[in-house]
Amino acid sequence: MFRRLSFLVLILVLNPAYSKTLMVFGDSLSAGYQMPIAKAWPSLLPADLKSKGQTVTVVNASISGDTTGNGLARLPNLLEQHQPDYVLIELGANDGLRGFPPGLVQNNLTQIIRLIRESGANPLLMQIHVLPNYGKRYTEAFSAVYPSVSQSLDIPLLPFFLEGVIIKPEWMMEDGLHPKPEAQAWISNFVAEQLINHL
Known part of the structure; x- marks a missing residue:
């Protein structure tokens, strides 16, 4: 019986079709702001990852308007519910739009990462940049939070996908903040390329 169980575990480990979450x-x-969830880039991501040799189940636990503080509050239930192998953290843009102190954002991200690790999952952090609404000093201090957290906690830092979208006005909604459905396939492929070496 033990040998049979060991064999099954070995198959799951070695089988490339084994799906990570x-x-x-x-x-x-x-x-998927103002679009069907099926068109949002996380819904397209499994196919892009599969084309690059990774079988991954993607759970989109994103909510419009979320700050790092909101995320921190709802994270424990999400980790318990989905039990992911990896968590890609894409939070902070709303903190920056509201002018929240960079130190608060850094503290929230640090706690988020620790909760993810305590659950047994692997955290991945995406760089976030904000519009210069509050001046150059704030913008630079905010952007610096992400490499600081990445280095201090030794986790991968992925580049911000919006930087490749915002340069194409036809891909951006009229608010100048959100990508259109037409940009989602590019974003998915971009994120897949960044993720592939970390999964």
Whole structure:
């Protein structure tokens, strides 16, 4: 019996079809703002990852309007419910839009990452940049939070996908903040390329 169980475990470990679970933990940039959820980039991500040799089940746990504080509050239930292998953290844009102190954002991200690790999952952090509404000093301090957290907690830092979208006005909604459905396939492929070496 023990040998049979060991054999089954070995098959799951070695079988490339074994599906890992990735939870995308973000805000409106990942939640499919003003579009059907099936068109949002996290819904397209499994196919892009599969084309690159990774079988991954993607859970989109993103909510429009979420801040790092909101995310921190709802994370424990999400981890218990979905039990992901990986969590991609895409949070902070709403903190920046509201002018929240960078130190608060850094503290929230740090706690989020620790909760993810305590659950047995692997955290991945996405860089977030904000519009210069509050001046250059705030913008630079905010952007610096992400590499600081990445280095201090030794987790991968993925580049911000919006930087490749915002340069194409036809891909952006009229609010200048959110990508259109037409941009979602590009975002999915971009994120897949960044993730592939970390899964």
